[in-house]
Each structure stands twice: as C-alpha cells, then as structure tokens.
Amino acid sequence: MAYSYGDGELLGDMTLSLPAGSFYFLTGPSGAGKTTLLKLCYGELLPTAGQLRLFDKDVRALDRDGIAELRRRIGVVHQDCQFLDHLSIADNIALPLTVAGQSVAGAQDNLAELMSWVGLRGRASALPPELSGGERQRAALARAVIMSPDVILADEPTGNIDWEMSQRLLQLLVELNRMGKTVVIATHDLGLIRAAKSQVQARVLRIAGRRIQQAGADL
Amino acid sequence: MRDVIHLNKITDFIIGDAQAERAVPPTGFTARLTLFAAAVMAFLAVFALALSVSAARLSERWASELAQSATVRISAPQGQMQASSEAALVVLQTTPGVASARVLSDAEQRKLLEPWFGPEMPLEALPIPQLIEIIEDEEGLDAEALRLRLLGEVPGAVLDDHARWRAPLVAAAARLSFLGWFSIGLIFAVMGAMITLAANAALAANAKVITVMRLVGAKDGYIASAFVRRFTLRSVTGAALGMALGVAALLVLPTGGPQDSLLSGLGFQGASWLWPLAIPLVAGLVAFGATQAAARRTLKELR
Numbered sequence: 001m002a003y004s005y006g007d008g009e010l011l012g013d014m015t016l017s018l019p020a021g022s023f024y025f026l027t028g029p030s031g032a033g034k035t036t037l038l039k040l041c042y043g044e045l046l047p048t049a050g051q052l053r054l055f056d057k058d059v060r061a062l063d064r065d066g067i068a069e070l071r072r073r074i075g076v077v078h079q080d081c082q083f084l085d086h087l088s089i090a091d092n093i094a095l096p097l098t099v100a101g102q103s104v105a106g107a108q109d110n111l112a113e114l115m116s117w118v119g120l121r122g123r124a125s126a127l128p129p130e131l132s133g134g135e136r137q138r139a140a141l142a143r144a145v146i147m148s149p150d151v152i153l154a155d156e157p158t159g160n161i162d163w164e165m166s167q168r169l170l171q172l173l174v175e176l177n178r179m180g181k182t183v184v185i186a187t188h189d190l191g192l193i194r195a196a197k198s199q200v201q202a203r204v205l206r207i208a209g210r211r212i213q214q215a216g217a218d219l
Numbered sequence: 220m221r222d223v224i225h226l227n228k229i230t231d232f233i234i235g236d237a238q239a240e241r242a243v244p245p246t247g248f249t250a251r252l253t254l255f256a257a258a259v260m261a262f263l264a265v266f267a268l269a270l271s272v273s274a275a276r277l278s279e280r281w282a283s284e285l286a287q288s289a290t291v292r293i294s295a296p297q298g299q300m301q302a303s304s305e306a307a308l309v310v311l312q313t314t315p316g317v318a319s320a321r322v323l324s325d326a327e328q329r330k331l332l333e334p335w336f337g338p339e340m341p342l343e344a345l346p347i348p349q350l351i352e353i354i355e356d357e358e359g360l361d362a363e364a365l366r367l368r369l370l371g372e373v374p375g376a377v378l379d380d381h382a383r384w385r386a387p388l389v390a391a392a393a394r395l396s397f398l399g400w401f402s403i404g405l406i407f408a409v410m411g412a413m414i415t416l417a418a419n420a421a422l423a424a425n426a427k428v429i430t431v432m433r434l435v436g437a438k439d440g441y442i443a444s445a446f447v448r449r450f451t452l453r454s455v456t457g458a459a460l461g462m463a464l465g466v467a468a469l470l471v472l473p474t475g476g477p478q479d480s481l482l483s484g485l486g487f488q489g490a491s492w493l494w495p496l497a498i499p500l501v502a503g504l505v506a507f508g509a510t511q512a513a514a515r516r517t518l519k520e521l522r
C-alpha cells in the first residue's frame with residue numbers, strides 16, 4: 001500500500017504483514033511516518049493506493065460502524081494519550097466499555113485490577129490533567145487493553161517519561177505479548193529497543209525514505 | 220432506526236445510561252437556550268391552539284345558527300292572522316331551499332320578547348306579529364325570490380333573514396382557526412430551527428470529545444444518541460413548563476359576557492383542555508428529529 005497526505009507520497013509502495021502474537025518496534029526519524037502507519041493500522045486513515053487488510057478484512061470495504069467494531073479489537077496508546085479531561089481516570093479507562101454499551105458497573109473488579117496492574121490504584125478519581133506524564137501513559141495503556149484487544153499499538157509510549165518509568169511500561173507491554181497479543185510500538189528510543197530485546201523476541205521495522213525495511217540484528 | 224420502537228426502548232431513552240451521559244460534558248448555554256426556546260414556543264403554541272379551537276367552535280355555532288335563523292314575520296289584523304300564516308306556509312312549502320317551516324306558538328314568541336318587555340308584560344293586549352321559523356336545507360334559499368313571492372301572495376308577510384350578516388363572520392372565524400393552526404406549525408418550525416442551532420453548537424463544542432469517543436470504538440449512533448437524548452428531554456421539559464404557564468394564563472383570563480364573543484370565549488372547553496398536552500409531545504418529536512439530523516450531519520462531516 002501507499003499513503004500520501006496530498007503533497008507527495010509519505011509512505012510509498014510498502015508491503016508488510018504483521019502475524020498474530022508478534023512483537024514489533026517501528027522506528028525511524030521524526031516525520032518519517034510512524035504515526036501515519038499506526039493510524040492506517042487502526043483505520044483512522046485509509047491507504048491512498050494499494051490494499052490494507054485488518055483481521056483479514058479490506059478496510060476500504062468497512063463503513064464507519066465497521067471501523068468502530070474494528071477499534072474494539074485494537075487497543076491504541078496514542079502519542080498524546082487522548083483523554084477526556086472532564087472524566088476521572090477510571091472513567092477514561094472504562095470509556096471503551098461505555099461506548100460499546102457494556103456495563104461498567106459489572107466490570108468494576110476488572111477495572112480495579114487493571115488499575116493496580118498499571119500502578120494507578122490510588123488515582124482512580126483523579127482527572128487526566130492532574131497526572132504526571134508517566135501516569136498518563138500507563139492510564140492510556142490501561143484504556144487500550146480494557147476490551148482485551150488482540151492487537152496493541154503504542155505510539156511513542158515513552159516519549160516524555162524517564163528511563164525507569166519507560167522500563168515499567170515496556171514490561172507491561174511484554175507481559176501483554178506473552179499473553180498472546182500482537183504488540184507494535186512506534187519509537188525512536190533505541191535504548192528501549194535494546195532493553196526489550198533481552199526480554200522478548202522483538203522485530204524492528206524502520207521507515208526511511210518512504211520505504212519500510214527490516215532493521216539489522218545488530219541493533 | 221429501522222427496527223420498531225418498543226416501549227422499553229422509550230423508557231431506556233428516558234432513563235438513559237448515566238455513564239454514557241457523562242462522556243459528553245454538560246453543554247452550558249445550549250442547554251439553557253433549548254429549555255428557554257422550548258418554553259417560550261410552547262407558551263405561544265397554547266395561545267395559537269386556544270385561538271384555533273375557539274374560532275373553530277364559534278364558526279361552527281354561527282354556521283348552525285345561520286342555517287336556521289330565517290323567519291317570516293306576518294302582520295295582519297286580528298282576524299286574518301290565521302289565514303295569512305297558512306298562506307305563507309303554503310308558499311314556503313313550495314319554495315326551494317326550505318327544509319321546513321313552522322309557526323311559532325304564543326309561548327315561544329313570548330319567550331323571545333321577554334328579554335325586552337319582562338315576564339309580566341300582557342302580550343295578548345299587543346298586536347304582535349306572528350313568526351314563522353324557517354329551516355333551510357343545504358342549498359339554502361334564494362331570499363330575493365322568496366321576498367317577491369311573499370309580496371305578491373301574502374300581503375303583510377316579511378322575510379327576515381337578519382342572521383345573514385353573520386355569513387362573513389363565519390368565514391372569518393374559519394379562516395382565523397386555520398391561521399391558528401398555521402401559526403402552530405410555524406411555532407414548531409422555529410422551535411426546530413432553534414434546537415438545530417443549539418445542537419450544532421453543542422456538537423461543534425464537543426468535536427474533541429467526539430474524536431476521542433470514536434478512537435475508542437464508539438459508533439455514530441451511540442454518539443448521536445447522547446446528544447439526541449439531552450436535547451429531546453430538555454425540549455420536553457421546557458415545553459411542559461411553557462405549556463403549563465400558557466394554560467394558567469388562559470385560566471385567569473376574564474370570562475363571561477356574551478357566549479359567542481371570541482375575546483371572552485378564548486380558551487378550551489371540556490375535552491379540548493387535553494389539546495395542550497400534545498404540545499410537549501410534539502416538542503419532543505421536533506427536538507428528536509432536529510437533533511438527530513444535526514448529529515448525523517455533523518458526524519458525517521467530522522471524519
């Protein structure tokens with residue numbers, strides 16, 4: 001497939017397939033198109049040429065409701081978290097359940113467990129702007145996994161948090177991969193990739209010059 | 220929206236999902252605008268409705284009075300009264316447009332005169348003309364032709380179709396009733412337009428909320444219903460308030476005076492008091508439709 005925002009091709013003629021249960025890093029210089037590729041992967045953007053299949057379905061054939069259902073199977077940690085600032089952290093984390101029409105009251109135990117898993121047990125009623133960068137990233141991860149999706153996409157999840165915190169987050173993502181979930185992390189943090197390689201069989205894709213390439217094993 | 224609306228769907232709609240409600244933040248001024256607009260429009264609708272209903276009632280009553288209020292008045296010397304009356308009846312029976320004609324009894328005539336002379340008046344002592352009441356059929360009678368015939372055949376007989384002056388009033392009352400309904404239509408159209416404006420403002424103010432809800436898998440129908448529910452309930456509430464105020468204002472309107480006056484007769488009678496209850500319901504339907512359309516349109520544009 002290929003993608004362009006209108007002014008020249010950003011991603012040109014790339015062929016890629018992500019097998020279920022794999023762990024990928026997506027790297028490349030800033031502006032290379034990492035976020036764009038992730039947006040293609042959860043149906044926010046449609047390829048401008050070629051074909052993109054998500055869960056074996058052609059995205060172009062999906063209507064908006066189809067895309068919405070697709071997103072319930074793909075958990076996304078957005079670069080800028082995308083919280084609703086008027087809702088508490090707990091309500092934000094439960095939002096995917098709410099909009100899917102599922103009972104949040106019935107998922108309280110699940111929610112509490114998830115919040116302590118990401119280390120936010122005492123912060124349930126805090127509003128998003130009251131959280132630190134690391135807390136926000138972990139809350140975003142909790143929201144991404146509350147629907148038990150098959151795929152987790154994380155866009156620069158360690159972008160503005162310290163090393164220790166990014167290690168905790170990586171650990172959570174590795175844990176999810178061990179549970180059988182496909183994980184894709186966009187990052188330009190090579191330290192994070194190195195740290196991951198000791199824990200999980202991670203593959204590294206690099207976007208450069210409109211192309212995607214499998215990065216060497218020497219990273 | 221293809222499936223049938225069941226009662227439990229309506230109750231679900233009214234009770235709603237508190238959790239879902241909170242996803243869309245309170246929409247300050249649009250809430251107040253909707254409530255206010257619905258209340259004012261409902262208040263006006265009560266009066267337009269009262270006008271329509273009263274005018275229709277008057278027009279009906281006048282029309283039925285008109286149909287039976289021609290009379291023939293016979294003035295004749297005491298001895299010839301009977302003969303003249305009979306001659307007039309013969310003429311009337313062969314006049315097209317006359318359904319029936321009847322000589323009024325003394326008692327009836329006395330009753331007609333009572334308001335002017337009082338009950339004690341010895342009417343026998345007065346040379347009172349005899350009255351014949353004519354009931355017209357649907358075609359109506361040709362007053363001029365009848366007048367000429369009476370002039371020739373029954374001296375002293377005069378056709379009096381005094382109620383005829385009311386014919387334009389009947390038409391006017393009917394027209395007024397129509398204008399009342401037309402105004403009600405306009406009132407609800409304006410209500411729909413205001414609610415559309417308010418809903419559009421609320422949707423635009425919540426573009427970011429809509430984006431986030433979509434990112435976590437919300438369908439358009441779900442997002443739209445959060446807005447539709449709010450605006451519908453608010454409009455019904457506002458309209459109920461406005462309707463109650465309008466009805467209260469009608470209740471304290473001075474009554475009495477002649478029965479057939481539009482001014483003192485403005486209002487509802489009997490079962491027609493139920494009419495205003497339809498106003499909040501219609502307001503709810505209008506709000507539902509307007510918000511639904513606004514939400515669908517906005518959600519389509521916000522890709």
Ligand SMILES: Nc1ncnc2c1ncn2[C@@H]1O[C@H](COP(=O)(O)OP(=O)(O)O)[C@@H](O)[C@H]1O
Nearest residue numbers: 005006010028029030031032033034035036037
């Ligand atoms: N909505 C958009 N419209 C036009 N250009 C865009 C848009 N989003 C991103 N871009 C451009 O596409 C390029 C890649 O952006 P992005 O995918 O965010 O890169 P990365 O995440 O790798 O830093 C950048 O040059 C950016 O300016």
Ligand SMILES: [Mg+2]
Nearest residue numbers: 034035079155
């Ligand atoms: Mg990016």
